[in-house]
Amino acid sequence: MNLNLKFASNAPLPPTVKFFPHLDRVVTVEHCYYYLSFLERFWTFMDTMTLYEQRHYLARAEVRYEKWLHNFNEGIRVPPLDVAFLWHIHALSPLRYYEDLVLRLRCNAVFDEIFPLDNLHHTANDPHMNDLNIWNQVFGEDEPYFLSPENMYDGTYSRPCYACQQEIVLPWSAYFEYRYGVNTTRFPHDGCGPAEGINFLDVARMKLESDLTNKCPGPIVAGTLLKPNGTIRKKPNKMVTKIKPLQIILPQEEMDYAYERQIQEQLKFFGKKYEYDANELLYAIRTSYQSNPTPFSIDLIHAVSRQRRFYDTIISMDWSSESDILIASIRHYHNFMATLKHQSNLHAVPTVEIDIAFHVHMLCGPQYRKFTLKHLHQVINHDDNIPENYIKEYTARWKRGIVAPPYIYMVKETKKESRHVY
Template sequence: MTYNGKFSEPAPVPPTYDFFPNLNGVVTVENCYYYLAFLERFWTFMDTMSLQEQRHYLARAEVRYEKWIHNHFSPMLVPPLDIAFMWHVHKLSPFRCYEDLVLRLPCKKLFDDPLPLYDLFKNEDLTPNDLKRWKQTFGDDEPYCLTSQNMYSGTYQRPCYRCQQMIELPWPNYYDYRFGANHTRFPHSCVPDDGINFWDVARMKIESDLTNGLVAGTLLNPDGTEKVTPNKMVAKVKPIQVIVPQNEMDRAYERQIQEQLRFLGSDYEYDANELLYAIRTSYQGNPSPFSIDLIQAVARQRKFYFDIMSIHWQRPISYIAAVRRYHDHLALIKKHPNVKAIPTLEIDVAFHTHMMHSRTYRNFTLTQLEKVINHDDDIPESSIKEHLREWQTVWSNQNLRHPSIEHRYRFTVSLFLYIK
């Protein structure tokens, strides 16, 4: 699909090779611009559909992303727009993306690969050989370009978390289940007498992860590094086969965890709280294999898109400023590790662009800041205002004076990063 928008022209070109700032080799004026172009293209397409069609489109996109990550190979086709956006919001949660793609599923190759921002911008038509490769991998029922016209064709399929037999439903039925409009049971080999619904699917997901010891939300330390010692409570909790009412999975496990703590003592309290929080945020009402609800994550990005589109992005000054101020933002995080950092919109664009290169971002933050900076876009508005006031005070107290943005950006030795 072609579009004419703010970011439909090629990125700004520097007058000389090293004129524009370049942080970590990937946070560049060009990449920031193509990231904005990617967002504009996706939401422009979404706005061609009704609200219900958008919901159905995202539900199928989530399933298509799951299929795609397990069939990711090199050289791989540029992912379709819907799959690319799901991959994008997954990358925007660095902790959970690392847990999912490296530790739980695993798909380490995909974690290491950056989102191909320029290739997505080019949006070139597929060749006959490309389409042939797609069909060979995904079959005739899965179109490369998902639209409101074809997203109801075919059948939803995914292996059951418990028995590995395929769960199969017509797509319209699956959409109702995924968004909680239908909770009736349907036949499945796991429970031949009563059948299952998608509350059962989410329950089987936590059962499976408790059994193999890979519970999402418990595999990383607070600094984002992998735990050497696993969460102690995971081995103490038994999978619950029947939950009544079905939508209170967290309360069922909370009762079991509290009962266990009576005997295990205070040494287990941190692990118990971590596990319970993980169940609430990664499993409750989430039948997908991912540790975050990607559909909700896409919905949260809608406001971010509206906000950044309201900015007058002046070429190339605005993108240069975004890269520079993102650098300063990271420098202040290094200097004030106990203050919650709230980025401005232009800083957030550079921040998002950095996270589109997951392996590079992870290695950079671990090396320069000694921790992976997680990205939380689900903070309550009241908390954001409080954190913002504190962060503005930190920012205003710094003497971050730099040359005119018309010139190459250099830093004094007082700042910890190097930027070209």
């Protein structure tokens, strides 16, 4: 046990059985505490590395998360720290998380699993031997259970091509440069690539092509599969079937503009009744596909970097009365959700205190969807990509008494769209 960690011990115990509040059976003081422990362990380990090493570590962790997803049924319920952190980051975008795991990648079993905060805390340095054995059997010696700067360059990157399913194989050092866009040179790919080879901008293009032309159950373009309330669309996006996958995009970095031109041409024929679907599709291409060669609909690596600010704020807080803070976190989160229920057309910015309980709730995907659909009639989305000046502006407005109540900053929307929580 690292005695320098603030959350290394066991979760605080209530003086009486019913003393601690809880919400939806999963948002508890215990889970909130173990969530803080999980964040602290991850970022403490990250801080032992240089920035250069951190970037490489996250790129490999992202690939390992994909491999773990597709081998979840082998029995590895408690993944390594790096994989668990990417899993958690994915879950913090509940609409895209549901789209990816349930509708696109068919990893329903992972979505149905409750994030193992308790096990991750208690097996931090001593994982179950069964998990280690299964990991070694499934992934082999080239994929160590504990990822570190000492072993993250060992072995090779490989994944099936989206177009031809032939493996794309590269040294990890080369993959890291491709993943971050440092290297856009082409490498040989005999399966479906042209004579000059492909790069990872081509891989991102082929990812969209594969989703556009999916045969069963049909096109699975990320960002177009759910209604604004988070439920599955019964009728697919009308524009998806009207456009053709582009084999060549020049310049390669401008996938969105290439498709925008095609979409605009289609709108000349189909008119205004297709405008919503056209805008939805173009936004999906920009946010889920452009420069994103991974199978996920969000850039998980960028999402990790955004979470660092959240952790730095948490770790700087005074935790001498940790149980009081976590109790307040759950109660204010309850009030936060109640406010969203009774306020229409609302953008909301939760405080860090509320966000702790909010994150814990989202880590239990099925419960979170069921709870928000039942009580708020939609799945409340979560987006941490909010400009710092936006938060400062509404913090200042709250201090001047313009915005209320004190645990939530609000702004009315100016147009019809789904509510988002930042």
